[in-house]
Amino acid sequence: MLTPAITIGFVLVGLATALTLWRLAKGPTMADRILALDTLAIDAIALVVLMGLSRGISFSFEAALLIAMMGFVGTVALCKYLIGRAIIE
Amino acid sequence: MEVLVSVALGVLTATGVYLILRPTTFSVVLGLTLLSYAVNALIFFGSRLNAGAPPLSVAGLSNQTDPLPQALVLTAIVIGFGMTAYLLVVALKAKAESGTDHVDAGETR
Amino acid sequence: MMAHLPFLPVLIPLVTAVVLLIATKADIAVKRSISALSLGLLVTAAAGQVLVSDDGIVRVYRLGDWPAPYGIVLVLDRLAALMVVLTSVLAMPVFLAATSGTDERGLHFHAFLQFQLMGLNGAFLTGDLFNLFVFFEILLLASYGLLVHGGGLQRARAGIAYVVLNLSGSALFLIALGLLYGFLGTLNMADFGVALQAVKPEDQGVVAVMCALLVTVFLLKAAVLPIGFWLPHVYTAATLPVAALFVIMTKVGIYALLRVVTIGLLAAPFTAGLLQPWLTWLALGTIVLGATGMLASTSLGAVVANLVLVSGGTLLLAVAEPGAGSIAAALYYLVQTTLVTAALLLLADVLRRQRGEAEDRLVAGPRLQSTTVAGLFFLFFGVAACGAPPLSGFIGKIMVMQAMEGSAHPALIWTALIVSGFVAALVLARAASVVFWEPGAPDGTDKRDVSLVPASGLMLALGLLTASIIAVSVWAAPVASYARAAAEQMLARDAYVSAVIGDPAAVQRERRP
Amino acid sequence: MAAGLASALVLAPEVFAGTTVLWRVAWLPEWGLDFALRLDGLGLLFTILILGIGVLIVLYAAYYLPKTDDLHRFYISLLGFAGGMLGIVLAENIVLMVVFWEVTSLTSFLLIAYKYQEVEARISARMALAVTGGGGLALLAGVLLLGSVAGSFDFSVIEARAGDVRADPLYPVILILFLLGAFTKSAQFPFHFWLPHAMAAPTPVSAYLHSATMVKAGVFLLARMYPVLAGTDLWFVIVSTVGAITFVYGAYVALLKHDLKGLLAYSTVSHLGLITLLFGLNTPLAAVAAVFHIVNHAIFKASLFMAAGIIDHETGTRDMRRMGGLFYSMPRTAVLAILAAGSMAGVPLLNGFLSKEMFFTAAVAHPGFDGANLILPVVATIGGMFAVAYSVRFVWDVFFGQPPQDMPKTPHEPPGWMRLPVEILVALVLFVGFLPQFSVGPLLTVAAEAVLPGAVPEIKLAIWHGFNLPLAMTVVAFGLGVFQFTRRHKLYALQERYTWRLTSPVAFERFYRGATRVSTSVMALVDSRSLQRNLVLFFSFVLVLGVWAWWTTGRAAGWVSTLTGPLPVGEVDLASAFAFAVLLFGAVSTVVYRRNRVMAVIFMSVTGAVVSLAFLRFHAPDLALTQLSVEVVTIVLLLMCLRYLPETPVAQSTGSRRLRDGVLATAAGVGVSAMAYAMLTRPYETIAGYHMANAKPGGGGTNVVNVILVDFRGYDTLGEIVVLAMAALGLHALLSGTRMQGPPTVALAKADRYPIMLAELMRPLLPLSLAVAVYIFLRGHNLPGGGFIAGLVAAVALMLQYVAGGVDFASERLRLNYVRLLGVGLGIATLTGVASFWFGASFLTSTHGYVYPPVIDKFELASAMAFDLGVFLVVIGTVLLAMTEIAALRRGETTAPAGAPAKDRG
Amino acid sequence: MTLREWLVPQPILTLAIAALWALLAGDVSGGTLLLGLTLGLLIPVFTSQFWPGRPRTFRVGAALRLMFVVVYDIIVANVAVARIVLGNVQGIKSKFVDVPLDTDDPYVATILASIITLTPGTLSIDIDMDKRVAHIHGLDVPDQSLLIDEIKTRYEAPLKEIFGC
């Protein structure tokens, strides 16, 4: 029961990722792209967790936590760059 | 799968090398980063693709992945990070001194 | 401590650097004292290594007590000891010269100097190829720090070029190491040779490529013809004491080549002849390039930088045709050329300080203050540098020439060696003529930094180097016989292998996947 | 010098007894270089010459040179030269001879440039060094070859194997190299040109080096090597031809010189040619004549130079057209000079006559020139004629002729001590001239014995040999010479019209500059100083070498099959294909968008994320975590730097360059793909089984990757954190004191600079993130994690405080000196390693065990954890130092006074 | 500063860290809790500088109540958003709305803004503490005042209760 669910999950998240990538490529604004990148990070968390479930990869949690933290930091940095070009001042 | 991985490494290498050959410091940094992805992955795949479990020395586990390439890559990643950070700052310094971000920083010839 | 002797040349600078960082706020005098103390210890340890290693036993230091090839080992043999002692001896005058003010022109000079020594000594002592990469990175990053020390556009520009080129080289090094492990499943140098012998014919093509890549990395460091153009620019951009220290950097490339060739490539028939067909030509090309560069040089620093290029090419001749005679000659030549070119660079610093805006460029500058002393130094180092008798340069040259007599192209090699020495003599004579003899600018336009002129540290540094050069000239025989013994030890692969990994057949290997 | 002469004379009896005195100190025996000396007849003769004339020169120079000069430089160089010269003539080891040979070149260089204020002196010195030093190098090659052919560098051994040497196929090469050395040193045509310009040296130097001794080193070499190298046709052809040309040419030019020292210099060239010619004749008689003439020439030419020096010194000029009638103001000097000049011309009863007679005799008696072939006697006569002409001119123009024209000084006799050396030498001229057999006979005999391999012909040193052809030649030469002298003005006019200036110092300098220019253009051509060019070369070199290695080594197994291994190839799943597509998209977009920098950063991070996920997918969680964190920190740094880089990048490279780079990059990519495929499809044998087996029992951890990092290969990790610390230190050193401004931006409201939600939420996030960091740190040894990742997490959490609140806000609260933190971190890691010394173990030997603190369950503590703590601290220090330093670049931007010069010119 | 304030400057935080630790460690054994509490005590000491020094009142009951409300809203409203996103996106009336704030505490305002963002249909753009307004963006806002009212009663009032301001 879990296996088909995971497969469906993979497909759904994979589709989401593809759509997000499309937005990333399309833009039009930089904010759009950063938003897409941020979303990609969250999609990646989903993918990692699903990968953990399907392939028995044991350390998906740590990866997920780290992607969450680091994705956030990346978004903050990119946004601050866009706002005032200075990330730390 | 082996073809896929090899081609991926090749693509990373090619894009990395191409960017390293661009005239701006920024592109060079990007290129070196891409090249380091390729390099790290290449070392990592020294343990081949069809390897087994994570390299944990736990009773009951068998057929674990070769841990050595992973350790090497970790070292390589960290060293690469230090180098990139330093290169970035050298590029900044050259910009501060010369006013341009050309890799040859205003060299006349 | 004797048990840890092989490790001390790495540990001493590391601990010193740590202390210097913790005491980062301390006065420069305190830092100099710490550095000086450490250098004293280092030279002692290095000398101890030479004395100990001269019994011909290959000593192995197992880091973490893990046996090779599984853990990292340091291997102390004659070659390693020679390189370490050379580095340490060179460090003294560089340090002394830097205390004449160079070390105050930026931050962390002494820490970088110590890290540089740690990197160099670590590279010379390690018996592990990946660890060699790590220490290459240490010595490179330290050299980056030292290169840009003092600031300025030229240094920043040279810094970019040097860093990027070396990072590309490091990437190649990693590719080679990745393939090395991927094909041979080991990282230890001795085991590398053993594993090479077991390579099946169908795998030899790719393994040879891996070896070629590895060799290229070292050729980049050694500044060989098509990939050596970086060297003069880097050396001329650095402050002169730093450039003097950098002289040993190309020798790291030569050292690594010698190691990898003698322990690795010579072990298997399909790699033994990998370099011969082309390395001699590259070496000759490098010599020609250096000689041409010398003629084109507009500063004393540039002249010496090109001399370094020439000496690199000369050393490569031995790598191209490795034998006891050629390696011994190369080792003697390496020692003396390192001391001599470093001395010339430090002397250039002395002159630069007295010549105001003319710096070390080959244009008429203000009249020098200490013509006699500086002139004698110039004469002495110049004679040694162009390989004129009776100093070490001449001895080194005749050793290399004799060793090359049996090579494939003796006439060409001899011609290159002789002509490059001739060009060096002409260029140095002209440099002396311009710097010492051409009438200077009137005193009004003289903008020399008077406070820097009586730089006792620099003079002491030059004195030390002079003494070393005299020593290797007068006691050429013991040095040369040590070099010969080192060369023979390098070529005695079996002894090395059994010292490092014991019985090669007993190494646990697992077939994967 | 006098002492040296004395000691030489002490040994002289032995030499006269026919013994060769040998003396040896080992220097570099293995490589053929020993401090081995020999004293034979030839050596003794030269020793006496060198030291004897040397003493006189020193005496002379004491009066000649102004006291204000830095005389010590002169005397040191002169003594150095004398030592070198002695070394040449006394060397048993021929490598040692080369050593001394170059010593004389070098000291000659210094002495010629003695008056370095004059540009001509400087250039002439370099020209002399170039020619004689260069010749010395050729000689070195010849010596090394000869040593290898003869099997020894000892002259005695070589002499004994002379026949083998001459029969060796390398003999012509050796001969030519030796002759190059001899001819350059002895100023033989076409290498003669340096010698006249060496006259820029003070006259004592000219007298000593450039007439009596150094230039004799070349002919000495011919003499020394005569038993080994002479006797062949090749020797005869080359040596006698070159000698003859030099003999005649030098004599002719000497006549044309108006400068006193110029005349003497070319006369020296000519006489050296004569000596060379004699050696070239391959007959014992000629060789003896040569040795004899060496002595005679040294004596009369040294005295002539000294006389010329006196004239120069006392009149202030050396131009013969400006002087005249000096006989009346300085009669004693005049008499001395006239006698010496007579010897030079070959006037009977003077020593020059004797050797010239021997020369004529040898010329006539030579078996190669019988009655039909008169070329040699004719040449000899013509040379003799010019010698007479220029000698007469010298005497006439200086001492007689027209009265002096505006000479700078009023001439008078020099001080007596200054004239004394000349007097002694002229006395010798007469002594030898009158009593040849008594004066030089024995010395000449032992010297000839040393030169001649076989029996020495009986040397008849007599003033009168009766009426014979040589005497006739002398008479003819005198007659024609005097006639020539009277017609000399015609020749001067000719000379004015066809001045051959190719060999002047100006020409040398022009030649040198030309070489410099050519080199500069060559360097400009091959070394554009451009990083891009160097990189192209590097990558091309790697490719060529790699392909070459594959091509040559893979031949045996079939080239293509070397790239494909036997392992079965796995199937591609959908997820992997998708990931591959994303990677492709990311990497290519990074290239495409490289000029829109934020975009490029974004695409690069997408690429990196795929690589991280790939690591995770292939069971490398540590790698994935590390790669991910490193990438984000890198991106933050990149963005921080981007602020200071110009918005519009520099001009794009040309299409052709992009094509070239594209081809190169593609080739590199193909190469890596090929190697990767070759690797992935091959099985391999690894040592890693040991690590798997020993991680837990030996390293105390189950995460083998981590145990490798902190234990098996902890030394690598130590190196790695050293690199990190240095990167931070390096950028600290680079940026400290540097101030930059980015492109002008709109002033931001405080709310935009420190967005309020960020600022407020980051505060609770910090402690929570630190807790996570501790968690990652502690579990690292057994499960993925460890000091490095934990350090990055903590650093990022702290960094967010900087982002949210600004540098001032965060620094105020985080009172840390990051440089010191780096030191502490490295120190802890190092101490952990050193601690094992106390247990008698090597550096970094780990220990581990369980501790049971109260309440807490068993908690495994490995010493490696302390090491990891060092890693942790270094990472934090590195990241924060980098962040704060880059951020601090803008400090002072707002407080800087208006109109302050901007550091940043972008 | 009392000893308690010095030892436990942020009791809530201490507990939060201990809880997080237990969560991460995946067990509630004595050792884990002790280590968690130790960290909970040590980390705030180290980071206390970053806090403007105000251990405030915190009503746990009210907080839990608000949490349930928010979670409920998130789930329910996400369904609503799904309908919008999958429906006719051209017909939505999105607009910017200014919500006046009753609190002058930026921390509380930030939490409110976060809740606004997390609950579907609204998004905090900015907080202006000088003008005491939150700029928000509504995905589909047929009635602006209704939205403001809902935010103030549903989220702001409980927040003020929790933090006692």
Add this chain to the structure above:
Amino acid sequence: MSAEALAAFLIVTGGFFVLLGSIALIRLPDIFTRLHGPTKATTLGVGAIVIASSVAGYAMTGNVSLKELSVSLFLFITAPVSAHLLAKAALKEQSKDR
């Protein structure tokens, strides 16, 4: 409902919301409306999948592990901040374009 079924449900629902967020990203007309999708739907979706992982872990091993919750916790704390900054960035970009 068994734990496995709950996990399956959560995975599919989570996947749906993740996709929903991305559809919003594609379909909605401007940056401000697009911001709504990922910050809420995707965050929620990932939260569901993460919890599913916990539940599935319990279903497979019988051990309760709630540490996955910390990922959701983190996302819920940070998502508003990201949205806030993104909106500010978008505003800035608009003002610059004008």
